[in-house]
Amino acid sequence: MAESRLIHDRYRLEEVIGRGGMGEVWRAVDESLGRSVAVKCLKPVGPHHDASFSTVLRERFRREARVAAALQHRGVTVVHDFGEYEGVLFLVMELLDGRNLSQLLEENAHEPLPVDDVVEIAVQVADALAYTHERGIVHRDLKPANIVRLTDGTVKICDFGIARLGENIGTSSRLTGTGIAMGTPHYMSPEQIGGGHIDHRSDLYSLGCVLYEIATGVPPFDDEDAWAVLIGHRDTVPQPLRVHRPEIPEHVQQTVLDLLAKTPDGRPADARDLRLRMTGPRGLPAAPAPSAARPAAPAPLPAWGRRLTGGHHATATALRPVLPDHTAGLTGEWTTGTAVRPALAGQTVRRERPTPSPEALAVLAGRHSAGLSLGRLGRWEEAGEVHRAVAAEREHALGADHPDTLASRYEVAFTLSRTGRAEDALDGFRRVADGRERALGADHPDTLAARYEVGISLGRLGRAAEAVDLYTALIADRTRLSGPDDPETLRARHGLGVNLGRTGRWPEALEQARDISTRRARTLGPDHPDTLVSHREVAVALGWLARWPEALTVYTSVAGTRDRVLGPDHPDALASRNDEAHCLEQLGRHEEAVELYRRVAALRDRRAH
Template identity: 60%
Template sequence: MAETRLIQSRYRLLDLIGRGGMGEVWRARDESLGRQVAVKCLKPVGPQHDRDFIRILRERFRREARVAAALQHRGVTVVHDFGESEGVLYLVMELLEGRNLSQLLEDNKQHPLPVPDVVDIAEQVADALGYTHQQGIVHRDLKPANIMRLDDGTVKICDFGIARLGADIGFTSRLTGTGIAMGTPHYMSPEQISGGEVDHRSDLYSLGCVLYEIATGVPPFDMDDAWAVLVGHRDTVPEPPRTHRAELPGFFDRVVLDLLAKTPEGRPSDAGDVRARIALGRTGEQPQAGRVRLAPPVPFEHPARRPGGQPPRLPSWTRDMTTGHKARSAAYSGTAAIDQALALTGAWTTGAVGPPRTGAFPPAGAGRPTPSPELLATLASRHSAGLNLGRLGHWEEAGEAHRAVAAERALALGPDHPDTLASRYEVAFTLSRTGRAADALREFGQVAEGRERTLGPDHPETLAARQETAYVLGQLGRHFEAHQVYAAVLASRERSMGPDHPDTLRCRHNLAFSLSRLGRLEDSYRMAREVADARSRLLGATHPDTLVTLYEVAYTLGRLDRWTEALQTYREVAQARAVTLGAHHPDTLSARYETGISLGRLGRSAEALELYRALADDRTRVAGPEDPETLRARHGLAVNLGRMARWDEALAESREVCAIRERTLGPDHPDTLVSRREVAVGLGWLGRWADALSGYRAVADARERVLGADHPDTLASRNDEAHCLEQLGRGPEAVDLYRRVADLRRQRGIPPH
């Protein structure tokens, strides 16, 4: 907007003081009354946005305006006017002179605020919340950036942009069904996180988080990963504020811990009670009698007490969530801080409902009634819930959710509508993650055909479905077919997107992987190296995608017996991941494991032994002693003990790992059989050949039962068995078994060892 523009011939926009994803806040002059005001504007929405979303967005804006304009309290920002001018929605508010709590912490170099200020702010905010709650309004996004301390010491709550009228839950529930995220992770209540209904006591929890931060300098759950923050709110008891700052008064410590109770019923009954407790602790003032009480709260069931033992879940809108800005972030400086206090909230800056519509698609179909916006919003929300279930690893439940949504979308929109195909794509994805690769292949194939009809053969979503068919073909061991599909998709991506597009590079990475599985190691290495170099150039040397491809480069180098280069590359990946992702991130630990493999292959068993010992300890701390990756690290430890001829220790370690694997994974699991073989190896080196023979034979029998008599792993186990027979002096039996193995190798075309 131009600097001189007038809104409704009345509000002259002067200076831009804040900007959000789709909103701006301007200092303006009210020409009618001659006063300075703040004008919040919603930017014009372009044609790329869904019309239903635009309608919902405008309803949200008008609802916020009416809610905010109805509030009259010294602790709440005054709203003077609202409306729409030339397609721009606007809200006119008092212009506040002061700093929000985020800025105050930033000004104080992330140190907590003085104790008297903290207590005064707490009392004023509690008083303002008590008033708004009595009006039936829940803020739902209370955070330091939404609380202003004016130059005269007055504290005001800003931005009721995602407030909800308690008396009109039905209307706002329809709006929130769009899956638009509400709240900021560091200040969200457990009931918000778990997707349940919230009442005024959710604001009390957020108030507890804010007070904790301004009093100690850090939020109660101070992690950079959004999921860790959310789970902390839901499951972890916070440390008392006084453990961070001993000079805080005892009454304040107790008030904050009560506000941070995990269940609403464990918190104070209302903000008035909080204000009274603070006043009593601060001055000895007694609570006022006969204060207005709030209506009974909405019942909330804590997820930990759900029937049927269902695990607590996080709601659909937390998918791909970031932590946002904590008050101590450097992002709160200059106009950015004003933006956080006054500009549009997350409720206004979310993208359109449902998957992006990047191509033309046919109408719902002849004779099919136009589905209601409410139905579309509900289905979009359920689609997001299915995505979230998958992210939590609940693949079966995710598949059920997506199948139901796909069926309803097919009826409402048609079988080839992009939203229907998006749901079917997710159905296929859950099938591939639950071991039903053949079913996943069929579903991905049908999605690819539908997208080709609707969007065209070179559309990114068509290519994504075809690329997933290649992945599933690899799962099924059909590597040649997978290679053919990857090659065709790559040619299309290079033609339509260019050679350096991230999706093109991802496809080339997958093609390098399939070449490796086909035994074309030199081709695989060359392509992976090219992709790694391209990703490093475009994304940076330490970007996770670059490191994934470097990991594949190292793997291929190992298969080419270029172990010195493999070791160097694995170490490079492990060091970069430790810096980028953290020392205990699963990807970092995986690179360390492969570093140990390389050390062992190079005969540097003492170094490998120390690496695996440390890795096993780290895996145990991160995932527990029975996690498969912990056991894999301990297996590597046992192998290198054996390589150093410490066979008694190696045998003891292998037996313990084998017992845990048999109990947790099953007797015929591949990892269990690897451990049983390692036990047999140790027995053989200790001269206990009869016991070793029993172990080798049991492994061979299990592999034959599971994999077939001519599988390479089965044949290797039969060779082990024959070697034991030889050591026991049973030469004729050994020769006969060697011959049978050789015949099976020839029949399968497997070269002899």
């Protein structure tokens, strides 16, 4: 896009004024209205992502851009326009004359801002968040770089909508599984890290991280390793602000610490409540100053977190981890184990494995959660490193067949599958399936889940015949345990049908697809996405059997349902119309096919603009 200065026949790009993880921002001129604007150009999708990823990103971009354009508040950046030009998504915004908070900190050599400025920024951001939250909109990526202070003192939040491109991608089942990276570890709420429910109080936590940083000069949890930062958010109580900066008013310190509560219920109820508390309302209970009493000696951090700091001059021993009891429910079978020691007088003597401490188990559980969070951020290589390390330590502490060890091994295999190492993933899933069968039993849900992943890996490696055998056995077990209509039974049958087709056994694949479609329609409803996917598989099989008139009927039915349920310009609906046009081509009805292709192209163009 940089080579073509005029985009969309309207916006003339002049110079790059910012770069970030999502793309770059240009100073530009709107030649239609003769005003200066900022144009944010999102990075084009790289070759490592498939076509469905591109479709999801564009769909999400259009949806969130509309959300952002509807916001009208002095504390929210105005969005004028959005679209796509030569494959690059762009957003046209008001041009702001000021600095974001990250720039202000850098220009101030990372010294904290004046206390009055901290309070004023908190109040203005709280006003803007109150406006958006009351409209059901959560930012989900609030950080210093997304908060701008103008030269006249006005504070604005940027990137509403765009910040959410990767968050909640699973709002629709048609938008899942993309692995879009989302969130900034230093400002993520514990519920974001744990994959829990996100509401407006997640933004309040992120704002607490921002206020902590501009008041002390560093984030509440600061480390080079992202997973250590994530664990800090989840398990560690941040140092009081006045430890580093005694002049901070007590009510400001207490409000920021309340924003950083580990659970949403422990934070201020909403942004308006936050505004009142930051301005020091009468009757606010004052927390004791750090000098009033000598705090109890905090528990030392484990080795993996010893570089984690909180505040300006924090040390490892100043952090006090809150360790949940992850040993509840563990039996001696898992916590003691046995190992052989040297024999005496020709005898074999077995000794018990030392029982791991609750603190050690909690640390491993926290690191496991951090690995999951890195995966949700799309950082699969890093997630794999964390899971491999945790798996090794769990095996040493608990044994190779302990459920927790196998859970880590499962996640290692999953990260291998996401980084293109299908052979290694297959080997990993097989080992987990065998271990779970020994430890939990052949019929345990976790064992069956691992077997399903083995089938997925076989299919990806082109070993469809082996996948057919695996799914056939898995379906028998699922049916015996949960019945023929259980979603997991039907899921396994879908995998069987796909691989039957891959081996050329299309009559059998057609039979599977028809029965699955009927059962899903009965249990989930005829318009459910899974039902429509199965219905489409019927048409695919009919096409491979050269039964094109029947296939056309099914493709047309699926397209009509998706038009009605999702709208005619939804990506899934457009894909169905493409299926229909392809079928028309196979039937020799070329003029109708061309006309349908044109309609699809027009609808796509309309969505893009």
